[in-house]
Amino acid sequence: MTAVPARAFVLGGGVAGLTAAFGLADRGYKVTLLESRGWLGGRAFSSLDRDSGRRLDNGPHVMLGCYRATRALLRRLGTEEHFQQDRALALAYRCVGGRVVRLQLSGLPVPLAMPLALLRLAVPFGARVRAFAGMVCSLLPVAAHWTLAEWLRRRRQDGEPAAFLWRPLCRAIMNVEPEQAAARDFLATLREAFSGRAGSAAFWTPKRPWGALFGDPAPAALAAAGVELRLSARVATFELEAGRVRGLGLLSGERLAVADGDLVVSALPWFALRGLLPSAVGVGALQSSPIMNVFVRTRAEAPLLPDEGTVVALVEGDPFHFVMRTAGADPREFALVSGGNRSFDGQSVDEIRKRALQQIERHYPGLSMRDAEVRIRKEQHATFVASCGSAVQRPRPGRLPAGPDNLLVCGDWTATGLPSTLEGAARSAEALLRGL
Ligand SMILES: Cc1cc2nc3c(=O)[nH]c(=O)nc-3n(C[C@H](O)[C@H](O)[C@H](O)COP(=O)(O)OP(=O)(O)OC[C@H]3O[C@@H](n4cnc5c(N)ncnc54)[C@H](O)[C@@H]3O)c2cc1C
Structure with a gap:
């Protein structure tokens, strides 16, 4: 008689959930991945802007050459080559008034x-x-x-x-x-x-929207690994009994039974897990930090923003901190990025647009952005705040100290030694798998 393989429910299809799902399937588990949205990729995704027909990221993401665990996931998805891989760190700084300073290793x-x-x-x-x-x-x-x-x-x-x-x-x-x-x-x-090495500190900037790097190829790769994928499957409740998760209640009303020997692997963000386990000590009380992204496309006849690389830091940039481009994209397209800035809260699209265009004119004197096409994407929970007090809110990847026995947690917010990054997410799942 052949043994029935142990079952694992992975909750959340971001970088941590995908890494965990592949790793569990490789270890012989019968894996079901439950993702609340209709697509995979978590906080690195793209959506169609209907007016322009462009596929826009929720926000530009950059990797570094030292992101070894994220690169392992990209290889599994067959998309590692879709990056501009710099050989060494090179960064341009643009000051108010237009002076440019370069750091070139x-x-x-x-x-x-x-x-x-x-x-x-x-x-x-x-x-x-x-x-x-x-x-x-x-x-x-x-x-x-x-x-x-x-x-x-x-x-x-x-x-x-x-x-x-x-x-x-x-x-x-x-x-x-x-x-x-x-x-x-x-x-x-x-x-x-x-x-x-020089390459560890170098930028890896995508040549495609992030949806094409994670979300699009993931379903076929998961199927090839034998993982059952359920999209639009929001986990709404944990049924707890005798210190174990005995069932998962989906928002649709469906109930999934969790048998003895089954694992439940949460790859949910901190705020989502807290909603499911409000009484668990040290789960999800982290503060969130937003990212504001303004995608700009200048008119065909307008002068181009000088090409100073895929990432340009705006010195004393207020409210935007970086100008970012997708490697190889239309030179008329770029994004302004502002991290952790609460001054946008409650502002209208027109106000944000005006602040963005005024700032370009301050840092790129003489360049008028009048009539530029502008699209705004804001992520309120882009990252958690890695403050001095946050360490106690970050459990190690794996079993929670006082959580249900068959529940394991991973995600960028667990104690990886890294802040809220793609690499932290991927490594958290690797650490969870090592502990099995
Ligand atoms: C705009 C932006 C820019 C960023 N820039 C960078 C960057 O340049 N470099 C970098 O390294 N990192 C960057 N980050 C951070 C990085 O995206 C995250 O750290 C990483 O993606 C987190 O992955 P994760 O798998 O831990 O969580 P998530 O990606 O949040 O995945 C969790 C998944 O769980 C799903 N989910 C939530 N609730 C439920 C539920 N109840 N049931 C089922 N599924 C559920 C969510 O839909 C999501 O797909 C950025 C983030 C944002 C938003």
Whole structure:
């Protein structure tokens, strides 16, 4: 008689859920993936803008070469080659008034290339030396209760080092300002990206919308792995009995029985799991941070925004922090991105549009954006805030300390040592699988 394979219900089809579903199927589980939306990919997805016919991301995402777990998922989906893979970190900074400064690392390992690149940065000499000293100090241990702003103050990184180096890096990695970010989480990520090969710190920018990289290819890849996929299947309740999940109630009214030996793997975001397990200690009380994206397409006859790379940091950029482009896309198209900025709350589309176009004119003097086509995408729960107090709200991937026995959790918000990123999500599922 052949043994009936154990069953695993994976909740949520983002990067963590997809990684978990493939890994469980590879380990012989009979997997059912339940996703509340009609598509996969979680927080990295695209949707059709009906007016223009363009497929727009919910927000541009960038990877780094050190995102090894995300790359493993992309390989499984057959989409790893759809990225512009830079050989080394190169970033343009654009100041108000139009001055452009570049940080360009050579192909040497980052610990050797970074000091040379910092010493060549076109800012006053004293600021270059302080930035270099700050980079060296980033290798030293840091107190758990220091915000990044506190660390910057203690390491004398105010002025140009903060404006050019640290603030843009903090916004890109942590999606909040240094005043809110835990120095320890930020520096841990920095060390991982900046302590190895040149390619580890280099940008990987997609040549296609994110929907084409995760959501579109995933159903066929899951089917090939033997995973049963149920889209538009929102889990609304956990039926708990004797310390185990005994059933999953779907919003449609359907009930899925969870037998002895079955696993329930939550790859839900923090706020969604909290709704299902309100009494579980340390689950989901994290604060969310928004991302505002303004996609711009200039008129055919309008002058083009200069091409300074796929990611341009706007120094003292307020309210937008980055200009981003899809590699190889129409040069008239770009996006303005603002992370963790609450000043948009309650603003109308017209007000946001006006702020975006005015800021372009401040950073790119002489370029009129009048009549540009503008589309706005806002994600209210884009990331969680990795603040000094958030560590206690991030359980290790796997079984919750006081949760149901057969419930395992993963997702970017679990304790991965990384902030809220694609890589944190993928690694959380890998850690869960290692613990099986
Ligand atoms: C606009 C934006 C820009 C970003 N930029 C970057 C970037 O440049 N680089 C980077 O590394 N990261 C970036 N991030 C963060 C990154 O997208 C996330 O960290 C990552 O995608 C989280 O993956 P996850 O699988 O943990 O969670 P999610 O992607 O949130 O997946 C959870 C899934 O669960 C589903 N779900 C929710 N409730 C239920 C329910 N009750 N039943 C069933 N299913 C449910 C959701 O629909 C979702 O598909 C960005 C995020 C946003 C929004």
